[in-house]
Amino acid sequence: MQALVVAAHGSHLNPDASDPTYAHADAIRETGAFDEVREAFWKEEPHFREVIRTLESEEVFVVPLFISEGYFTEQVIPRELRLEGWDPEQWDSDGTSATEVTLSVGDANKTVHYCGPVGTHDAMTDVIVGRAERVTEDPDVGEGFGLAVVGHGTERNENSAKAIEYHTDRIRERDRFDEVQALFMDEEPEVDDVTDFFESEDVVVVPLFVADGYHTQEDIPEDMGLTDDFRLGWDVPAAVDGHRIWYAGAVGTEDLMADVVLERAADAGAELGDAIEIVRAGAGGSVTEPADVDGTAGTTKTGD
Amino acid sequence: MADATDSSDPVDALLATVDDGDVAFDGLRLEPVADGDDGRFALETPTLDRSTFGRSELRDVLETVEEYVTNWYYWQGDVGGEGTARRAFLRWCERAPVVGEAVTAPSAETTLEANRTARETANGTAPETTAEADQSLQVPQRQDALRDGIDREWGQLCITARFVDVDEPDGVRVYDLWHVDDADSDVADLEVYDDPRTAREIATTDEDGRYRPLKTAPTLPSGWAFTGLSGDELVETVGSVYPATIANWHRERLGELDVDHWLETAERQTGIYDVVDELPRDAVEWMADACCVDSQCLRRREWEYEEGDELDVDGGDGPFPCREPCSLVVAAARKWAILESETERTYELELTTSEFNQLGELIDAVAEGRTDEIREADLGDGANRYRARYLRAKRFDDDGLEARKRPEEY
Numbered sequence: 001m002q003a004l005v006v007a008a009h010g011s012h013l014n015p016d017a018s019d020p021t022y023a024h025a026d027a028i029r030e031t032g033a034f035d036e037v038r039e040a041f042w043k044e045e046p047h048f049r050e051v052i053r054t055l056e057s058e059e060v061f062v063v064p065l066f067i068s069e070g071y072f073t074e075q076v077i078p079r080e081l082r083l084e085g086w087d088p089e090q091w092d093s094d095g096t097s098a099t100e101v102t103l104s105v106g107d108a109n110k111t112v113h114y115c116g117p118v119g120t121h122d123a124m125t126d127v128i129v130g131r132a133e134r135v136t137e138d139p140d141v142g143e144g145f146g147l148a149v150v151g152h153g154t155e156r157n158e159n160s161a162k163a164i165e166y167h168t169d170r171i172r173e174r175d176r177f178d179e180v181q182a183l184f185m186d187e188e189p190e191v192d193d194v195t196d197f198f199e200s201e202d203v204v205v206v207p208l209f210v211a212d213g214y215h216t217q218e219d220i221p222e223d224m225g226l227t228d229d230f231r232l233g234w235d236v237p238a239a240v241d242g243h244r245i246w247y248a249g250a251v252g253t254e255d256l257m258a259d260v261v262l263e264r265a266a267d268a269g270a271e272l273g274d275a276i277e278i279v280r281a282g283a284g285g286s287v288t289e290p291a292d293v294d295g296t297a298g299t300t301k302t303g304d
Numbered sequence: 305m306a307d308a309t310d311s312s313d314p315v316d317a318l319l320a321t322v323d324d325g326d327v328a329f330d331g332l333r334l335e336p337v338a339d340g341d342d343g344r345f346a347l348e349t350p351t352l353d354r355s356t357f358g359r360s361e362l363r364d365v366l367e368t369v370e371e372y373v374t375n376w377y378y379w380q381g382d383v384g385g386e387g388t389a390r391r392a393f394l395r396w397c398e399r400a401p402v403v404g405e406a407v408t409a410p411s412a413e414t415t416l417e418a419n420r421t422a423r424e425t426a427n428g429t430a431p432e433t434t435a436e437a438d439q440s441l442q443v444p445q446r447q448d449a450l451r452d453g454i455d456r457e458w459g460q461l462c463i464t465a466r467f468v469d470v471d472e473p474d475g476v477r478v479y480d481l482w483h484v485d486d487a488d489s490d491v492a493d494l495e496v497y498d499d500p501r502t503a504r505e506i507a508t509t510d511e512d513g514r515y516r517p518l519k520t521a522p523t524l525p526s527g528w529a530f531t532g533l534s535g536d537e538l539v540e541t542v543g544s545v546y547p548a549t550i551a552n553w554h555r556e557r558l559g560e561l562d563v564d565h566w567l568e569t570a571e572r573q574t575g576i577y578d579v580v581d582e583l584p585r586d587a588v589e590w591m592a593d594a595c596c597v598d599s600q601c602l603r604r605r606e607w608e609y610e611e612g613d614e615l616d617v618d619g620g621d622g623p624f625p626c627r628e629p630c631s632l633v634v635a636a637a638r639k640w641a642i643l644e645s646e647t648e649r650t651y652e653l654e655l656t657t658s659e660f661n662q663l664g665e666l667i668d669a670v671a672e673g674r675t676d677e678i679r680e681a682d683l684g685d686g687a688n689r690y691r692a693r694y695l696r697a698k699r700f701d702d703d704g705l706e707a708r709k710r711p712e713e714y
């Protein structure tokens with residue numbers, strides 16, 4: 001028997017934070033590829049600490065629903081799961097290349113395949129582009145458009161910027177959009193000045209975040225000048241300094257994220273049958289539509 | 305999973321299984337005896353003395369102890385999962401003897417489970433043995449009880465185990481689940497569901513639509529029912545409402561609950577939670593009183609300050625244990641660790657005796673979550689909104705409560 005654990009942050013304050021986690025886990029459940037699929041959280045239940053014991057499978061694939069390698073993937077999750085002998089060096093990663101480590105755990109007789117985060121997987125590049133397609137409602141969007149991929153920046157974690165730049169470079173190489181630019185919340189080039197970095201009139205802005213929350217629904221829209229007050233919502237596209245900004249909201253709400261989770265597990269040796277094809281075929285939407293902005297998103301700052 | 309699944313007829317399945325070796329389960333014993341070539345079998349149940357039969361007679365005899373056969377078929381074929389928490393929980397649901405319980409009848413579930421039971425009973429380590437064991441039912445009693453349905457409570461959940469076919473039970477059970485407050489309600493008045501995933505949504509918010517970050521808070525909304533769940537679906541549904549409770553309950557019964565006490569958990573924390581191990585011993589006591597008592601959380605707190613240093617606050621009476629401070633308590637501890645680093649000061653302020661008492665009433669009302677219940681015009685209650693607004697109008701200045709700090713050197 002094999003089990004999948006989708007490990008996410010969750011929130012004590014905002015119930016919506018875990019919606020994408022549940023949605024992607026459900027999509028994977030539907031494929032029947034795993035005998036058990038379980039969500040686990042830092043701030044919700046089951047906690048990372050207690051998830052392994054809820055499984056009957058001997059073989060467990062843990063995929064962190066996080067954007068970058070860093071504090072959570074290197075310290076918190078391995079510690080709370082009781083991964084025995086874990087050392088971040090085992091990933092042998094340059095900051096975006098972690099794939100998998102196979103370890104045992106301290107509280108159960110199981111083999112755990114601890115995977116790299118979804119955010120740095122190559123398949124994530126397609127999800128970002130897919131998000132741009134959805135927000136513009138144009139499956140061929142690219143020509144005449146700029147694309148901005150937005151992340152935290154290095155203040156919290158150096159690898160966070162690396163992940164953003166990694167996908168930005170990959171999209172740029174595809175020559176699909178006229179311009180592609182990485183932007184950050186807490187370092188240069190800053191998302192506040194988004195229009196300074198693009199000549200294209202139309203710019204799609206995709207935040208590389210796993211869930212919508214304070215940053216994607218309050219900070220970024222206000223900082224970019226889409227709205228004076230996030231509670232009033234904003235238009236998609238919104239006119240800013242002679243540009244049209246197509247703001248996509250968190251990429252993690254995109255259906256196709258389930259595919260990235262599966263790819264991670266497959267890279268770690270999970271037997272998936274045709275699950276990836278099923279998930280790709282079914283990925284026709286998102287947990288929250290990017291244009292579904294009425295300013296009532298119940299977002300609250302968690303700060304941790 | 306046992307061979308039993310290979311055949312859809314319980315008697316056929318049992319005959320196929322006994323060819324491979326002894327069957328001993330819930331009072332039913334059937335074993336091949338080396339006696340001649342065509343094979344004879346010894347059969348015994350609590351109501352049938354051990355006798356031997358040839359294969360051809362055996363089928364007819366088994367029909368007479370059908371309840372033991374269908375019971376065996378359900379547990380070994382449908383449920384399976386020997387030694388798992390899922391199986392133990394489903395057995396608990398119908399008061400069948402479970403791991404960790406002293407069982408009176410020697411012929412109860414043998415194999416691993418009974419061996420463990422015997423070992424733990426001998427060590428005296430098995431929790432809550434006698435009280436539970438007295439209530440556990442053997443096959444004939446369960447057969448009757450499952451026609452009516454056997455009810456159990458798990459936090460705010462009420463679970464009923466029952467036979468699918470009441471008139472001619474074939475051993476197959478289904479499970480119904482609802483809120484304890486709805487135990488006397490007509491199912492027609494409840495929202496009825498059968499998809500375990502719906503439970504996730506039900507458990508997300510309380511009766512007033514507020515988010516429930518602690519799944520075991522006693523604030524589960526009522527008004528719904530799941531009916532006709534399979535055993536697996538029941539376990540999944542309970543797992544959505546009260547995650548990991550079954551797994552930890554099972555470990556506790558085996559005497560294997562791995563408790564992490566406050567200090568171990570606190571010292572493990574890093575990042576913004578690095579500070580929580582600075583929380584004073586007294587404050588941990590107050591914290592457990594604030595967060596972990598039964599009125600706030602249905603998990604029974606088994607963690608203490610540290611090994612050998614128990615907290616005075618009552619851990620609660622719930623069926624499922626809490627094995628370490630949860631994330632909500634750790635987050636709260638961070639707040640208190642920071643607040644407790646402030647030094648105490650003495651303030652002077654003017655209040656009438658009633659106003660002083662009113663402060664107490666206000667704190668009490670908030671702490672008990674009672675503010676919503678105080679009637680608009682109940683001016684007799686110190687936590688009434690008009691009373692609070694009046695006190696604020698009278699005693700607050702621009703910075704809040706008007707008071708003088710005593711100089712530090714005092």
Ligand code: SF4
Pocket residue numbers: 518520595596597601602603604605626627628629630631632633
């Ligand atoms: S730490 Fe306290 S509040 Fe948290 S689950 Fe345990 S008993 Fe409940």
